[in-house]
Amino acid sequence: MNTQPIGLFDSGVGGTSIWKEIHSLLPHENTIYLADSKHAPYGSKSKENIIELSIKNTQYLVDRGCKIIVVACNTATTNAISILRDRFSIPIIGIEPAIKPAALKTKTKAIGILATQGTLSSTLFHQTTDLYSDGIEIVERVGEGLVPLIEEGKINSEEMTSLLKLYTKPMLDSNIDYLVLGCTHYPYLIPQLIKLLPTNINIIDSGAAVARHTKAILEEKQLINPKKTKGVNTFYINTKNKQTIATLLGGDHDIKYLDF
Numbered sequence: 027m028n029t030q031p032i033g034l035f036d037s038g039v040g041g042t043s044i045w046k047e048i049h050s051l052l053p054h055e056n057t058i059y060l061a062d063s064k065h066a067p068y069g070s071k072s073k074e075n076i077i078e079l080s081i082k083n084t085q086y087l088v089d090r091g092c093k094i095i096v097v098a099c100n101t102a103t104t105n106a107i108s109i110l111r112d113r114f115s116i117p118i119i120g121i122e123p124a125i126k127p128a129a130l131k132t133k134t135k136a137i138g139i140l141a142t143q144g145t146l147s148s149t150l151f152h153q154t155t156d157l158y159s160d161g162i163e164i165v166e167r168v169g170e171g172l173v174p175l176i177e178e179g180k181i182n183s184e185e186m187t188s189l190l191k192l193y194t195k196p197m198l199d200s201n202i203d204y205l206v207l208g209c210t211h212y213p214y215l216i217p218q219l220i221k222l223l224p225t226n227i228n229i230i231d232s233g234a235a236v237a238r239h240t241k242a243i244l245e246e247k248q249l250i251n252p253k254k255t256k257g258v259n260t261f262y263i264n265t266k267n268k269q270t271i272a273t274l275l276g277g278d279h280d281i282k283y284l285d286f
Contacts, residue, residue: 028251031056031258032240033092035083038066038177039263039271040211041098044121046275047237048096049259052244055251058090059098061263061271062286067173068101069142069209076144080106084114086286093249096240097121100141100208100232104148117243122154123208124232129158131228132204136163138197141208143168151208165200167193169209176211179270182218190215190222198224207231214274262286 032055034045039061049057060083062068068076080102084095096119097103097110103120110118123145128137145151146166155164175186197205205227207213213231220229244250251257262284263271272281 027093028249029056029253030091030093031058031260032094032096033058033060033084033087033090034096034098035060035062035080035087035102036099036210037068037079037101038063038173038211039274040173040176040209040214042261042271042274043210043213043231044096044098044233044236047233048240049257051237051241052257054254054257055244056258057260058087058092059259059261060087060284060286061261063177063267064264066177067142068099069144069168069173070170071144073105073144073148076102076105077109080110081113082286084110084118088114088116092116094119094240094244094247096236098210098236100210101144101148104145104150107150117247119236119240119243121210121232121236122150123206124230124235125154125164125206126158128204128206128228128230129162132162132202134201134203135161136165136200136202137204137206138165138167138194138200138202139206139208140167140169140193140212142173143170145208163200165197165202167196169193169212172215173209173211176214177270179273181214186215186218187222190218194219194222203227205229
């Protein structure tokens with residue numbers, strides 16, 4: 027089973043930011059990435075719908091023989107991770123906004139969180155913020171419209187710049203020194219955000235931490251691929267537009283259309 031792939035899914039192409047971190051840390055592992063762009067964004071959907079889609083995606087990856095599943099989506103994690111772990115027997119890794127490191131390191135005692143409505147309204151998110159919010163102002167903003175623009179490849183568009191200015195203004199007014207990106211699509215906006223924000227603001231996401239956790243679980247379960255050849259990486263997308271994911275991934279990758 028050690029040579030079986032790592033499975034990842036997201037509500038579209040954003041989770042490739044997580045895939046890049048995992049591939050960089052574990053280049054010999056085979057991977058299957060499932061991009062549910064047809065149903066993106068998950069953040070505006072009901073909890074029931076998010077759970078249904080998450081089960082469907084996980085089942086597909088399990089049926090492909092994946093040895094571990096990475097839910098490369100904050101909204102799916104915060105709404106469905108416990109149900110997925112109850113339903114499936116293989117290890118399942120989730121992703122949450124990196125609130126803890128921001129809260130522990132802030133000097134201005136104010137941090138910003140940019141995430142989807144589905145993440146910000148979830149029980150798991152509120153449990154996490156309650157643990158680390160004592161004496162700290164947390165400025166939450168829903169990044170409405172950001173995911174569709176990223177899915178359309180409009181990362182550097184004027185519309186994107188306008189939305190980012192709108193969403194970060196209340197954070198700047200509160201003198202944040204950390205901005206937590208609570209959606210796996212959002213790391214692709216870091217170049218834009220660096221241009222817009224003062225240099226004293228640190229931008230953090232969970233990608234590297236998720237990769238390290240994935241490696242640790244594979245080692246613990248003795249599931250590390252012993253082969254030292256380059257891993258085989260397959261990407262499935264359920265819309266006809268492959269250009270965005272191809273651009274974000276860079277290089278030559280096996281991207282297939284799958285009706286799911």
